[in-house]
């Protein structure tokens with residue numbers, strides 16, 4: 390076993406935790422409703438590591454929340470921004486993820502979450518237009534308005550700590566440019582309302598400046614560029630992203646490590662999705678889809694390492710499609726055809742038809758990220774939180790490092806980080822202690 394270096398020095402989770410979700414759509418409202426239901430004992434938070442997870446500690450299973458001090462669900466205060474003025478109850482009805490029966494049970498709590506006006510520029514999400522938006526002479530002023538919202542929320546709700554998780558729409562594909570190179574360049578870009586700075590970047594910037602940990606659930610650039618990393622470092626703020634790992638990519642990062650572990654070749658992986666929610670409508674736009682495609686396609690290359698195993702994976706044909714199909718609503722169908730080969734090159738096929746519910750898979754991720762990002766802040770961790778890669782399709786890493794996609798390595802990393810924070814020995818799975 391490896392000795393941990395750090396001895397448990399995490400501040401206690403005292404008082405209220407404000408959880409700010411820019412984008413009050415299907416994922417955000419499903420998260421909120423689930424937390425409200427769970428804290429009244431009316432439903433189980435299935436899929437959430439912080440609520441159900443355990444770690445091995447001295448030969449017994451210990452609940453993760455007993456291993457490290459996590460905020461309790463009772464202490465969460467939700468806030469949101471959206472371009473539509475609907476409160477969380479109306480937005481949840483519109484998203485049609487949860488049944489009316491479930492929503493009615495927490496109608497009051499959901500109804501009390503009213504979104505703040507959004508920072509929004511239609512060129513980054515061409516399929517959306519809404520009336521509940523802020524006006525500002527420059528993007529620098531827009532950041533200041535978001536900061537004022539954050540401070541007012543903190544004051545009015547009496548929050549001692551805050552975190553933010555981007556649950557807004559996927560924006561058009563943007564590459565980092567000179568404006569993203571340094572804090573100074575970005576601040577200058579804000580003053581001249583640079584078109585390379587999208588709305589989600591403004592939220593990220595405002596949160597970092599307010600000392601609020603920020604996790605990004607969409608594939609957007611948002612906080613994944615040198616200026617944001619630098620600002621996070623100087624403000625001591627944890628960052629994480631990008632793009633919640635749900636549905637098809639979750640299945641890929643479960644299956645691909647298995648193929649590689651058995652040295653089975655993969656010739657082709659064709660993935661197609663049909664979905665009919667607002668997210669699907671946004672992704673119907675080619676530029677928004679490009680952000681998603683980049684995020685979805687990186688996964689297999691990193692797991693299978695074709696440069697190391699050219700005979701098995703060099704010519705892998707990986708195709709990803711998303712089709713907007715309104716009748717399906719939030720109940721996505723992810724269909725995969727995998728062409729593999731084994732002993733002597735004999736070919737086989739695997740077909741997966743995952744009739745999944747997107748937001749049901751994403752909601753526990755939002756909750757876990759909120760609680761773990763708050764933990765990271767209390768533990769004095771800042772910058773990119775790579776140990777939270779477990780939750781992302783396209784994990785943020787330090788420059789020059791490659792992202793880890795294998796779900797099982799990611800989980801070990803996450804749990805070992807918790808052990809490290811607590812000052813416990815790290816698990817190596819060597820198991821020699823049982824035979825000594």
Ligand SMILES: NC(=O)c1ccc[n+]([C@@H]2O[C@H](COP(=O)([O-])OP(=O)(O)OC[C@H]3O[C@@H](n4cnc5c(N)ncnc54)[C@H](O)[C@@H]3O)[C@@H](O)[C@H]2O)c1
Nearest residue numbers: 412414415416471507557558559588607633635667668747
């Ligand atoms: N559901 C999943 O499984 C899943 C998985 C990975 C990533 N995501 C990402 O999570 C995000 C949310 O997904 P969803 O299904 O809830 O989508 P959604 O369309 O239901 O909700 C997004 C909300 O964001 C709002 N919005 C857009 N731009 C905004 C802005 N600038 N400020 C404030 N609000 C803004 C929209 O009005 C909408 O209400 C999307 O980016 C999606 O790609 C979802």
